[in-house]
Amino acid sequence: MNVYKIALGLATVCLAAALFLVVTGNTGQAGPFFIAFFAALALGFRGYAHLKGFAYTVMIFAAVTTALYYPGYFVEVNGVNLAVLITPLIQLIMFGMGTSMSVQDFVGVAKMPKGVLIGILCQFTIMPFLGFTLANLSGFSPEIAAGIILIGCSPSGLASNVMNYLAKANLALSITITAITTLLAPLFTPLLMKLLAGAMVEIQILDMMWDIFKMVIIPIGAGLLFNKLLSGKAKWLDDAMPVVSMLGIAFIIVIITAAGRDSLLDIGAMLILIVMVHNIAGYILGYWAGKLFRMDERDCRTIAIEVGMQNGGLASGIAKGMGKIATVGLAPAVFGPLMNITGSILASYWHRRPPVGEHEEKVDKDAAELVKQ
Numbered sequence: 001m002n003v004y005k006i007a008l009g010l011a012t013v014c015l016a017a018a019l020f021l022v023v024t025g026n027t028g029q030a031g032p033f034f035i036a037f038f039a040a041l042a043l044g045f046r047g048y049a050h051l052k053g054f055a056y057t058v059m060i061f062a063a064v065t066t067a068l069y070y071p072g073y074f075v076e077v078n079g080v081n082l083a084v085l086i087t088p089l090i091q092l093i094m095f096g097m098g099t100s101m102s103v104q105d106f107v108g109v110a111k112m113p114k115g116v117l118i119g120i121l122c123q124f125t126i127m128p129f130l131g132f133t134l135a136n137l138s139g140f141s142p143e144i145a146a147g148i149i150l151i152g153c154s155p156s157g158l159a160s161n162v163m164n165y166l167a168k169a170n171l172a173l174s175i176t177i178t179a180i181t182t183l184l185a186p187l188f189t190p191l192l193m194k195l196l197a198g199a200m201v202e203i204q205i206l207d208m209m210w211d212i213f214k215m216v217i218i219p220i221g222a223g224l225l226f227n228k229l230l231s232g233k234a235k236w237l238d239d240a241m242p243v244v245s246m247l248g249i250a251f252i253i254v255i256i257t258a259a260g261r262d263s264l265l266d267i268g269a270m271l272i273l274i275v276m277v278h279n280i281a282g283y284i285l286g287y288w289a290g291k292l293f294r295m296d297e298r299d300c301r302t303i304a305i306e307v308g309m310q311n312g313g314l315a316s317g318i319a320k321g322m323g324k325i326a327t328v329g330l331a332p333a334v335f336g337p338l339m340n341i342t343g344s345i346l347a348s349y350w351h352r353r354p355p356v357g358e359h360e361e362k363v364d365k366d367a368a369e370l371v372k373q
Helices: 003-023 031-045 052-069 082-099 104-111 113-123 126-138 142-153 159-166 171-197 205-230 235-259 261-292 297-308 312-321 330-351 360-372
Strands: none
Touching: 003 031, 031 052, 052 235, 052 261, 052 330, 082 205, 082 235, 082 312, 104 113, 104 171, 113 126, 113 171, 113 261, 113 297, 126 142, 126 171, 126 261, 126 297, 142 171, 142 261, 142 312, 142 330, 159 171, 159 297, 159 330, 171 205, 171 297, 171 312, 205 312, 235 261, 235 312, 235 330, 261 297, 261 330, 297 330, 312 330
16 A cells, blocks of 8 residues: 555544544544644645645645644744735745746737737636625625735736646647736736725725735846846756745745634635635636637637636735735635636646647647746
8 A cells, every 4th residue: 555545544534533523512622633634635645646736735725724723823923923924925936937937928919919918808807896796795894805806806827827738728828818917917906906995995006006016027027037047057946936836825825814713714614605606707707708709719718717717825915015914815815725626627627628629739839838938
């Protein structure tokens, strides 16, 4: 029996123990077993090709569970509020995004103007207004409701590129839309937040623009410059940045979860439901928006995933800049892990159903492009 099967067996035992404690009214003592369950499950998933992609998300659940049971360890250490780490972590993640980008990502605007314009239009209309509708229907306090709008007003993230590759969509279009919407975020995100969430929380447009500029434009610019000058000369950095980015996002989610623990325990189930509706409706409306504009199947898949998957890390950084990480930051913290689950499921479904008329050389070309990026 290999280590992965042992891990899955351990996960089963830990889950049974945790559920027994919950049923017998000892929920407070179930924490270590729930944490061990998620950690062992993540390890077990790594032994199976069709489950390996979920391992990181399951580890996020382990980290979130730890933050819920032991929040004191993630709020403040030696008098230092750990929330101060969020902005530097976002900057580091954006730098990593910049190192993986090149001028070719922006040349795609000229090569695929229709697809890029439709992608940008859908990105900054569908999710913001979906978020506005759901926030007003939720019944949540203004600040938590504003967080639902915030995640909708954010650009797409790098995870969408991976999912588009797996879904056999148009990877080049995906990368270009992600790059352009991210660079447009300092302008569009604050304006949309003022329009849609201004009645819920105070929005200082110029301050938010500057915060996003510091978190996005400066580090991405530095990453692009690094890529231009040292491309291929720092392989260790290329290998390290994806891991650093994943750890950074996980730590951000843990900090937000610990800070907003009481609110999350109070409204957690409803927030998860609303965030899931937001995410899945984004996929559906994005896909059919592509059909409305007579795009081919690969491009429709691309628009669907770009619209449905948002940059939760950036949204968390914006919430930190607003000084409302424990309220406005909750929806982005929930959205991130959830979209990775739904995105993986959707990508796997489409992967088994190649677009009609697709040639294998197009898939090979996309794979080569992903490796290059």
